């Protein structure tokens with residue numbers, strides 16, 4: 001009996017599980033490990049944080065299959081020498097093949113007080129806490145969202161629709177949506193202007209304390225600070241000593257495999273790719289890794305085509321949005337509808 005262990009039941013890990021279950025031989029056992037008893041569509045965490053979606057709307061059930069075991073627990077480490085995974089309060093879990101798909105965590109860039117005095121949207125439990133803090137804020141309280149990239153924009157706009165009374169401000173060290181073309185930046189900035197969300201750029205945060213963000217010597221008052229200013233792979237990956245890129249993501253070969261450890265694959269936000277991390281990328285890698293594992297079950301090697309992504313979509317509340325299809329910007333109701341369609345498809349694919 002050979003065992004394939006998949007760490008993380010998010011976009012990447014669940015794709016691998018579903019695709020392997022379609023073709024698993026009778027002498028293979030598949031084990032999925034996650035800290036939660038269900039998958040959660042992270043791309044919707046902004047709506048959960050704002051209070052415009054409930055958690056059941058973004059959960060997906062893990063599949064059920066006679067050759068699939070699901071282990072609920074906190075993954076602590078991986079021992080590559082004896083090929084086992086260490087999970088809190090359990091015996092080590094042996095593997096023949098391993099897929100690391102544990103996603104990412106906030107990157108605080110070493111700013112003192114940032115992890116203690118801000119809240120985030122990178123894990124389900126952090127997002128639940130963010131929901132509680134944002135929705136417990138007194139009327140007309142001040143919310144600061146640090147980071148004006150895709151996640152920050154989605155949290156700010158959704159929160160505006162959820163809580164019209166709050167004062168919402170986005171702080172960015174350069175400018176809003178700086179990775180996107182100028183036309184999209186202007187569209188998003190004018191949406192925020194119309195909806196009374198303050199934008200501040202060129203902010204250099206030096207410290208956070210209870211109720212205060214320091215921009216050098218300037219004190220910016222804050223009832224709740226939401227951190228959306230960068231990500232890095234989960235701590236377990238941070239501690240691994242294999243070669244990594246500048247973002248701390250593990251370098252993989254053409255089969256998404258650690259170059260020096262046969263049959264250990266790394267996908268999604270933990271793996272180094274020539275793209276920004278995304279659910280779409282994690283799914284594409286998951287699809288390819290399932291093909292590689294299935295081929296190796298039959299003692300075959302396959303070559304994989306280059307991954308091509310379809311574009312990026314973002315929401316501005318429930319009625320507007322923006323997107324980039326190749327290099328073409330799209331704005332308004334259509335990208336918002338496309339984003340809802342992608343969510344519907346993901347639910348159907350995983351559910």
Ligand SMILES: Cc1cc2nc3c(=O)[nH]c(=O)nc-3n(C[C@H](O)[C@H](O)[C@H](O)COP(=O)(O)OP(=O)(O)OC[C@H]3O[C@@H](n4cnc5c(N)ncnc54)[C@H](O)[C@@H]3O)c2cc1C
Nearest residue numbers: 008010011012035042074075102103268269278279280282
């Ligand atoms: C607000 C927001 C909006 C986004 N919007 C988009 C978008 O529109 N389009 C897009 O493509 N991408 C979007 N993304 C990015 C996308 O969500 C991620 O890139 C994607 O989820 C990465 O997939 P993954 O499989 O690597 O990790 P995840 O989907 O995060 O899955 C990781 C899994 O591992 C589990 N896990 C982690 N650590 C442990 C541990 N130690 N022990 C046990 N289990 C553990 C988690 O519970 C989780 O189930 C967005 C992200 C955010 C935060």
